[in-house]
Amino acid sequence: MSRPTRRTHRQAEAEANDRALLEAAREVVAVDGAHASVAAIAARAGVGIGSLYRRYRTKQELFQRLVVIGLDRWLAAAQAGLAHDDPWDGLAHYLLAGIDIGQGSLGAIAGTIEITEEITEKNRCCDTAVDALVARAHAAGVLRPDVTRTDLHLLIEQLGKSPMIDQLRRQGRTDLVDMAIRARARINAIALDGLRAGAPHRLPGEPPDSALLSRRWEPSADNPRPS
Amino acid sequence: MSRPTRRTHRQAEAEANDRALLEAAREVVAVDGAHASVAAIAARAGVGIGSLYRRYRTKQELFQRLVVIGLDRWLAAAQAGLAHDDPWDGLAHYLLAGIDIGQGSLGAIAGTIEITEEITEKNRCCDTAVDALVARAHAAGVLRPDVTRTDLHLLIEQLGKSPMIDQLRRQGRTDLVDMAIRARARINAIALDGLRAGAPHRLPGEPPDSALLSRRWEPSADNPRPS
């Protein structure tokens, strides 16, 4: 009998394939949103369609896994932010990490999958962590007081989507992709500076209701849940 | 003979249909990007597919028209900004108008259409107007000096896409749509404050090359130009 920690070649290869699959799915979904096709995902991962369907029985199962992983990374980013000594640095880390993780792509498929209890629970954890991050920054007086967690979330969602970078990447213009990524870093820096305390104006209107975000997980008419 | 200013019922109705068609196309493209189907556009406009194809011989012809109209509005926004006495107010007006016009949706179909001389020329006009707007704001010392026209353009593109609002609108939740629009106004205000002079940090890296934007009009491998 082999030692339990020792895995066969096949098992290791299968795990590597799974990682490649998830990473590829993340990339393709970031570009095509809910319209991402399993063929494109498999091709990007460099595996056959058959291998994809051996691991995930349906496309939705893969997407659910994708959402769970995204929420995990999102929570990790928030906790890493809380680990920073400086309240502002922590908030900035969370925001930039959230943008890079592609929180925006999560929203794209949010309405297309069945919501499991696991997803709801992880979502709650994330909200709690971000609330702490925001409260600390508010208490330290480094974040403009009229910004709420939902504002932050919307900002991340908005800045997370980068259709131009996706388009350039599809075209294989790696030099331009680098340029676009550097350019986006500047946009992010602008947004960060807009979040700092001491802003010249109050934000317009009332703080947005957090229901705005939770409602997005509900199915829509054009994206009916599977029966 | 009827007076030349007098048009028949049919002509007036056809014009109204055309306007509805263009507005519907703008909305559907804002949601679905280049994947927008002519059936969806016609349905949203409340006209038959046949009527659409009587006015535009192909889908691409409609999209080209859409881009031209978008560039017209964009130029008008820049000129309206220049008409403001206050340099900052002018810039802010341009930015907010550009976001609302849906400059972001132009980028989505930019790579899918044949570029006419008209489009190239209008694009040049827009760039010139925005350059003047930026230069005036820089000279007045109200815009942070490390922000370039391309930065502004990328910011507009980034903030122009609102997948969440599109999703809610498709679901017909008009109350949530209003809420989301108000929430986006706050995001825009944050970005605007981040653009003001006196920002605590310099933007990272070099100013982005304007080629980043012009290259996007070129066709891509997955979006080949029609032969």
Added chain:
DNA sequence: CAGATGCGGAGTGATTCGCTCCGCATTCGG
């Protein structure tokens, strides 16, 4: 070396695409 395992991708029916074409309602000219 024989059996087991997991792989890639051709094939399947369903769906959606851009687009054509035609029956029909409405309007115009006399």
Added chain:
DNA sequence: CCGAATGCGGAGCGAATCACTCCGCATCTG
């Protein structure tokens, strides 16, 4: 008041693409 003309909506077309199945084959295991 009527026949001709006009422009409309949408059924229908071939092609493309979708999620998904299934099987021959290469590779690894005992």
